[in-house]
Amino acid sequence: MSQTISERIISKHANQAVSAGDIAIVDVDAVMATDATAPFAIKAFKEMGGEKVWNKEKVFLVIDHASPAPNERVANLHKLMRNFAKEQGIKLYDVGAGICHQLMVENAHVRPGDLFLGADSHTPTYGSLGSFAVGVGSTDLAGVLLTGKTWLKVPKSILINIEGEIPAGVSAKDIILFLVEKMGAEGAVYEAIELSGSAVESMTLASRMVLSNMVAEMGAKAGLVNTKGLKLDYPFEHQLVDPNANYREIFTYDISNIRPQIAQPHAPDNVLPIDKIIGKKVDAAFIGSCTNSRLEDLHIAAEILRGRKVAVRLLIAPASKAIFDTALQDGTIQTLTEAGATFITSGCGPCVGTHLGVPGDDEVVISSTNRNFQGRMGNPRAGVFLASPAVVAAAAVAGEIIDPEKL
Amino acid sequence: MNITGKAHVYLVDNIDTDRIIPGKYTKTLDISSLAEHVLEDLDPDFSTTVRNGDLLVAGSNFGCGSSREQAPIALKAAGVSAVVAKSFARIFFRNAINIGLLVIEAPEHQIQNGASLSIDLENGLVESDGQTWAATKMPQVMMDILNAGGLVNLLKKDGGYNK
Numbered sequence: 001m002s003q004t005i006s007e008r009i010i011s012k013h014a015n016q017a018v019s020a021g022d023i024a025i026v027d028v029d030a031v032m033a034t035d036a037t038a039p040f041a042i043k044a045f046k047e048m049g050g051e052k053v054w055n056k057e058k059v060f061l062v063i064d065h066a067s068p069a070p071n072e073r074v075a076n077l078h079k080l081m082r083n084f085a086k087e088q089g090i091k092l093y094d095v096g097a098g099i100c101h102q103l104m105v106e107n108a109h110v111r112p113g114d115l116f117l118g119a120d121s122h123t124p125t126y127g128s129l130g131s132f133a134v135g136v137g138s139t140d141l142a143g144v145l146l147t148g149k150t151w152l153k154v155p156k157s158i159l160i161n162i163e164g165e166i167p168a169g170v171s172a173k174d175i176i177l178f179l180v181e182k183m184g185a186e187g188a189v190y191e192a193i194e195l196s197g198s199a200v201e202s203m204t205l206a207s208r209m210v211l212s213n214m215v216a217e218m219g220a221k222a223g224l225v226n227t228k229g230l231k232l233d234y235p236f237e238h239q240l241v242d243p244n245a246n247y248r249e250i251f252t253y254d255i256s257n258i259r260p261q262i263a264q265p266h267a268p269d270n271v272l273p274i275d276k277i278i279g280k281k282v283d284a285a286f287i288g289s290c291t292n293s294r295l296e297d298l299h300i301a302a303e304i305l306r307g308r309k310v311a312v313r314l315l316i317a318p319a320s321k322a323i324f325d326t327a328l329q330d331g332t333i334q335t336l337t338e339a340g341a342t343f344i345t346s347g348c349g350p351c352v353g354t355h356l357g358v359p360g361d362d363e364v365v366i367s368s369t370n371r372n373f374q375g376r377m378g379n380p381r382a383g384v385f386l387a388s389p390a391v392v393a394a395a396a397v398a399g400e401i402i403d404p405e406k407l
Numbered sequence: 408m409n410i411t412g413k414a415h416v417y418l419v420d421n422i423d424t425d426r427i428i429p430g431k432y433t434k435t436l437d438i439s440s441l442a443e444h445v446l447e448d449l450d451p452d453f454s455t456t457v458r459n460g461d462l463l464v465a466g467s468n469f470g471c472g473s474s475r476e477q478a479p480i481a482l483k484a485a486g487v488s489a490v491v492a493k494s495f496a497r498i499f500f501r502n503a504i505n506i507g508l509l510v511i512e513a514p515e516h517q518i519q520n521g522a523s524l525s526i527d528l529e530n531g532l533v534e535s536d537g538q539t540w541a542a543t544k545m546p547q548v549m550m551d552i553l554n555a556g557g558l559v560n561l562l563k564k565d566g567g568y569n570k
Contacts, residue, residue: 023546025568039436040476048562066434074434121474121498137476137502139558147567151548185421186468190497219471221497267421352430352473373425373472380429380448 002244004157005224006192009132009239013115020156020246028144029114030058034100036065036352037119039077040138042084045145053088054148060109061085061092062100064347069095070355098320098346101125101290105209106320112227112236117144121216122290122370127224128208129232130239132192134221155221156248158188159241161197164256169405171300172207173292173368173388175199176214177261179253181271189219191248194226196241199255201229206294213291214370217268260391262401265383266374274391277401283363285310285396287389288317288344289351292368295323295332297389302332304393304404305339311399314341314392315357321346339397353378366395408528408553410489410509414535415457416464416520417449423472424499433477441477442484459486462526464518466492470499479503479510489526491516491533491542504549507557512543528553 003011003019011017014024033041038061045053053059061081069075078095085092093103101122103109110116112130116123119141126133136150144150162175180187193215200208208225215223226241243250259273287293287301298318316336318324324346327333337343344350350357351369358378359365365377365384372384385401394404425448432444446453463482469492470478479502482490489509493516503510511526513533517540518524524535531542545553548568555561562568 023548036430036433036473036475040480043436044559047559065430077434077436119474121472123474135474135498137474137498137505139476139505140501143505143558143562143568146562149568151568153546185471186494189468189471189494219468219496353425354430354434371423371425371472373423375425375429375448378429378431 002242004192004245004247005130005194005239005241006132006155006157006222009113009115010152010154018154020154022154023151024154025149025151026115028117028148028150030060030109031117031141031144032060032062032100032104033119033141034065035063035067035077035081037138037141038081041119041141041145042080044139044142048142048146050146053090053145056089059090059145060104061090062103063093063095064099065352066349066354067095067345067347096321096345098322099290099348102294102319105129106322108234112239117141117150122213124215124220124223125209125213125290127212127222128205129230130224130227132222132224135216155190155192157192157194159194159196159247159250161250161252162195162199162255163197163252164199164254166199167256167258169390170258170260171388171390172203172210174258174261175255176211177263177271177386178255178258180214180217180269183218185217185219185267185269187218188215191220192222192224193218193220194224194241196226200225204296205230205232206296210291217370260388262391263372263386265372265385268371268386274401274403278403280401281364282312282366282395282400284312284359284365285314285392286350286357286365286367286369287392288315289348289369290319291370292389293317293319295326297368298327298332298336301389301393302335304390304407305341305397306335308339308397310340310396312396314396315344315350316341317344317350318346350377366392366401368392409526411523411525412460412462412488413458414462414464414518414520414522414524415453416518418466420466421468421471422449422465424470424475424478425472427470427478428475428481433475438480438484441481445481445485454485457485457487460488461486462524463487463490464492464524465490467494469495471496474498476502476506479506479508483508491518491524491526504552505558507553509553513540514543516540
């Protein structure tokens with residue numbers, strides 16, 4: 001029987017064949033919560049009468065959203081998480097370890113075919129390696145801590161084929177911004193997206209993560225990338241797109257002629273090709289977040305910044321300490337700091353406006369992150385443009401939006 | 408379950424969780440502090456004009472963006488008894504039901520600001536100014552959670568999900 005990847009994974013975890021529209025009670029392989037969501041989840045777990053989590057090997061806590069603690073209130077929430085982790089014997093990634101989504105993938109806490117729940121809306125990122133990973137809130141997560149199960153409505157799926165050779169200067173970020181514009185902020189609400197096609201097959205895991213990450217900006221529940229061409233350093237069962245499955249719709253886009261893309265304030269689907277925004281002045285630049293702060297992103301930024309100086313403040317928060325360490329050893333960090341970049345703790349702070357790098361009134365920020373809602377970076381009177389690390393680095397040098405090829 | 412109250416209408420699509428409660432205020436377990444800042448970037452006066460039992464009305468994809476449960480918690484803490492929208496973002500929708508905040512999807516509604524608004528959950532109807540609109544039916548599992556007063560109560564009582 002032809003099934004979408006979501007139907008296949010959910011059926012396996014529901015111990016019965018299910019299809020789009022069915023409500024299923026599923027076994028959850030693992031869960032994750034951050035300092036933005038874990039405190040309420042712990043509170044709800046205790047209110048449910050929870051004493052021990054269902055499986056201490058399958059629960060991961062990450063302190064990344066306001067890390068290190070900017071004030072005593074947050075410090076006490078972090079302390080609450082540390083105490084809970086200790087009391088339960090569960091793994092906690094503390095200040096500086098990295099961004100939750102990078103850590104789950106980097107440490108293989110999520111694998112192809114898994115059903116994973118994360119108390120963060122960018123959990124679909126793990127669809128990049130063929131897992132059915134969805135974002136939930138704190139109380140849903142507490143329910144899994146207690147029972148190891150949750151309920152799901154099996155989503156309809158949309159298949160997007162991305163065909164063609166990726167042009168020079170264009171990255172996975174440009175492709176997903178292009179797709180977010182096509183689909184719109186509500187383009188896939190309650191639905192799953194499957195991504196396939198020749199352009200995807202050649203992509204690294206890091207680039208695939210960028211695609212899955214931003215399906216959230218189309219309202220999608222999950223974003224599964226066909227694992228054809230995927231390389232992981234452990235053996236795994238491929239999760240392949242079946243074109244005969246019952247898709248709500250199939251789209252095919254040829255990306256061989258697209259240009260770098262930029263989302264303008266205040267919506268991630270408010271996207272234009274770079275050529276229409278050239279010359280826009282910027283006051284600050286940020287390379288970070290679960291979207292674009294991996295090693296390949298730092299390498300691209302370093303290529304552009306080598307031997308140059310930034311004209312505006314550029315903050316960089318690598319996705320994890322492991323990435324920072326590698327970039328330190330291969331000289332990338334030195335290149336970037338010599339160009340005037342400032343490194344901050346691996347984490348989510350500036351992207352989500354919790355602390356660090358808050359823009360002033362009327363300031364314009366160009367950022368490699370995923371959301372530019374009004375107030376997102378902590379100031380409702382600032383404007384955030386979303387772009388690839390290459391476009392962000394070039395804008396930091398020029399003080400305005402510029403085609404990196406023309407720097 | 409029937410609810411009647413005054414409608415605060417913001418006929419805007421894609422009201423995201425940053426506009427419901429900015430990320431900078433969410434790192435707390437103090438629920439009253441969330442209520443103070445609810446919707447402040449959309450309408451700075453909302454938190455002072457909303458009265459206990461009032462209803463919030465919006466366009467489509469209400470609550471898109473982050474998974475923060477602080478968004479429905481802030482609305483509930485501010486006294487909002489239910490949210491009616493043309494559609495909801497899925498995480499917000501689940502979170503609201505899980506904490507016992509009634510959310511109703513009424514795709515065709517034309518509710519006017521300040522009007523009296525009634526919700527008839529059993530029959531899936533939304534009524535205001537003599538007009539009635541159909542509401543999307545919720546799956547039974549969500550009705551069970553809502554009837555229990557939220558997921559905490561349901562799991563405390565049953566210890567697990569019933570099929």
